[in-house]
Amino acid sequence: MASCTSSIPSGEREVSECSSATGGAGKELKVNIEFMGGAEMMFDNQKKLNVTLPPAECKWTIRSLLAYMKVHCAKGGGLERFFTGDSVTPGILCVINDQDWELLDTLNYELEPNDNIIFISTLHGG
Amino acid sequence: MPVLCSANCGSNAVLKRPKTGDALCKECFFWAFETEVHNTIISNKLFQRNSLVAIAASGGKDSTVLAYVLKLLNEKYDYGLRFVLLSIDEGITGYRDDSLETVKKNQEDYEMPLKILSYEELYGWTMDQIVAQIGRKNNCTFCGVFRRQALDRGAALLRVDCLVTGHNADDIAETVLMNILRGDIARLQRCTAITTTSEGTIPRCKPLKYTYEREIVMYAYFKKLVYFSTECTFAPNAYRGYARVFLKDLERMRPTAIIDILHSGEQLSVKDSVKMPERGKCTRCGFVSSQEICKACSLLEGLNRGLPKLGIGKKSHADRIRKALAEF
Ligand SMILES: [Zn+2]
Ligand SMILES: [Zn+2]
Numbered sequence: 539m540a541s542c543t544s545s546i547p548s549g550e551r552e553v554s555e556c557s558s559a560t561g562g563a564g565k566e567l568k569v570n571i572e573f574m575g576g577a578e579m580m581f582d583n584q585k586k587l588n589v590t591l592p593p594a595e596c597k598w599t600i601r602s603l604l605a606y607m608k609v610h611c612a613k614g615g616g617l618e619r620f621f622t623g624d625s626v627t628p629g630i631l632c633v634i635n636d637q638d639w640e641l642l643d644t645l646n647y648e649l650e651p652n653d654n655i656i657f658i659s660t661l662h663g664g
Numbered sequence: 665m666p667v668l669c670s671a672n673c674g675s676n677a678v679l680k681r682p683k684t685g686d687a688l689c690k691e692c693f694f695w696a697f698e699t700e701v702h703n704t705i706i707s708n709k710l711f712q713r714n715s716l717v718a719i720a721a722s723g724g725k726d727s728t729v730l731a732y733v734l735k736l737l738n739e740k741y742d743y744g745l746r747f748v749l750l751s752i753d754e755g756i757t758g759y760r761d762d763s764l765e766t767v768k769k770n771q772e773d774y775e776m777p778l779k780i781l782s783y784e785e786l787y788g789w790t791m792d793q794i795v796a797q798i799g800r801k802n803n804c805t806f807c808g809v810f811r812r813q814a815l816d817r818g819a820a821l822l823r824v825d826c827l828v829t830g831h832n833a834d835d836i837a838e839t840v841l842m843n844i845l846r847g848d849i850a851r852l853q854r855c856t857a858i859t860t861t862s863e864g865t866i867p868r869c870k871p872l873k874y875t876y877e878r879e880i881v882m883y884a885y886f887k888k889l890v891y892f893s894t895e896c897t898f899a900p901n902a903y904r905g906y907a908r909v910f911l912k913d914l915e916r917m918r919p920t921a922i923i924d925i926l927h928s929g930e931q932l933s934v935k936d937s938v939k940m941p942e943r944g945k946c947t948r949c950g951f952v953s954s955q956e957i958c959k960a961c962s963l964l965e966g967l968n969r970g971l972p973k974l975g976i977g978k979k980s981h982a983d984r985i986r987k988a989l990a991e992f
Contacts, residue, residue, distance in 0.1 A: 574885070575881060576894065576895070579894075628909075629877075629912040629915075631878065636886075637676075637677075637679070638680055641678075641680050641687055656885075658881055659893065660834075660877050660878055660880075661912075663724055
């Protein structure tokens with residue numbers, strides 16, 4: 539089980555886009571990430587990641603988590619097939635605490651401590 | 665903030681359906697998913713009572729969900745069917761040998777007998793050997809043609825009444841796009857058919873034809889079904905890859921795009937003036953073919969003669985090579 543704990547370099551702080559700091563800011567945030575359905579192949583076959591997100595000026599969202607992952611967790615080839623723009627590539631599903639992210643405002647979902655975030659690829663065959 | 669299930673069952677929703685936009689809880693989603701497949705089976709009269717049905721099983725998500733749902737529906741609605749799993753071993757080290765382990769697990773979980781048929785026993789060549797011979801340029805052509813015929817042969821060997829494949833709505837929409845891009849009118853007409861029958865072969869059908877890939881993956885996830893996902897170790901089909909990416913982009917913008925393309929494909933009709941190839945039998949192996957020598961036999965001849973290009977190009981080109989060889 540790997541983890542990425544290093545803090546986000548200030549130059550790449552896409553997180554600081556939001557204006558006002560809200561609750562939960564100023565503390566570390568731990569979340570669990572899992573890859574399924576072949577998405578793990580885009581992360582060097584790591585199936586699980588425990589990520590400790592550094593204190594931020596505002597709440598972490600899936601959007602800023604993806605920006606963080608791109609810098610800190612990305613390993614191996616094929617990553618351009620996981621990330622597209624500020625989101626995941628169409629065909630990769632996201633399930634947050636056993637709920638489809640489509641029900642949770644997708645990229646704008648605000649992370650809570652110990653959230654379980656699963657990325658499932660539909661793009662891989664059998 | 666939990667979202668309530670659109671079916672008013674009182675439970676919290678777990679997903680949003682792409683087809684309808686409904687937010688459903690786990691149980692209502694399972695019910696909707698299974699009922700749609702059941703309705704597809706009934707309204708298209710896919711099966712007859714007491715039939716033996718072969719499920720083309722790769723160990724991947726589609727065939728795993730298909731086997732699971734067919735077993736469930738057969739028991740729930742008493743279709744009176746018996747099933748057998750049919751797997752094709754292309755002979756690709758590190759790809760098929762792993763996924764076949766998953767199929768063996770399906771065999772135990774779903775209590776269905778399993779038949780594995782290999783390219784090696786059917787054609788005398790594994791895909792590894794073919795790639796060693798021809799390189800990585802046209803290997804997908806060989807693999808696709810051989811797999812299609814291998815399933816037909818397996819179905820005949822098992823004496824089944826029909827063969828079901830795990831093709832889903834996304835796969836079919838993708839094929840519609842591919843056939844338009846290639847200008848292949850004959851295939852465009854055939855590719856949306858839920859059942860394909862041709863003389864001399866066992867009928868094939870696609871019970872998941874109207875099922876979104878996204879829902880298949882969600883179903884497998886919430887049911888905790890174990891499947892194998894991988895990529896072929898050889899170069900993927902780039903052209904199909906683009907069609908796939910294009911389709912998924914469309915789906916993100918408008919979730920019904922997939923079913924819309926599928927419907928467009930179904931509605932297209934070809935004018936009488938368009939010449940359709942006649943369907944006959946291969947003079948060598950006896951399988952259905954629009955040519956005198958079927959694609960599989962043609963490719964095989966090329967391999968065995970050390971002229972792998974024989975079966976790949978145009979028929980006229982192959983005829984010229986054959987003629988030259990005969991004169992030689
Ligand atoms: Zn419900
Ligand atoms: Zn033939």
